[in-house]
Amino acid sequence: AQKITQTQPGMFVQEKEAVTLDCTYDTSDQSYGLFWYKQPSSGEMIFLIYQGSYDEQNATEGRYSLNFQKARKSANLVISASQLGDSAMYFCATNQGGKLIFGQGTELSVKP
């Protein structure tokens, strides 16, 4: 069964606008973490942001924030003030059973 679902294969956003990338997860664990990674065309996976299941506040890191809605099992990534360099693949992941489980990814394109 798929544990992480990213329903948007591709997204476009205008430079300087905000964009939300969707992620839903499925787990029966009480304690878990949610991660977002960025993968530019160069291939490297860059860690962006982490949310623990017991964290009451939504995580933020600079222009990245995680909209964590535990009851809905969603962990959407919000990128504010998009920049051209934000164009990349974005992967949501969760740690389950001692592993990181990744979603299919969303390809974000930022238009000038």
Add this chain to the structure above:
Amino acid sequence: ETGVTQTPRHLVMGMTNKKSLKCEQHLGHNAMYWYKQSAKKPLELMFVYSLEERVENNSVPSRFSPECPNSSHLFLHLHTLQPEDSALYLCASSQGGSAYEQYFGPGTRLTVT
């Protein structure tokens, strides 16, 4: 060098060749991972080493053989691969298990001909 490095960045090999991928982390982490990323598929975890012991072997064919001689180095030995093994192979490290963020290398893009 800092972070996680991988060599080579690109590799083309025939099905009868033997080659090795190398990963080195300079972060002082104690866990290292190999992932496979095929086109249009999520990342697939292949192997996990924690404190130099293999703790995960995710049903990977025996033509892939990992080696972790110390906490900073991880190898993936390849032999008699198939064309469907062509993919991006990513190495990652973390301090602790998967509950902690993993830091990835740039990957090796492998093509099997």
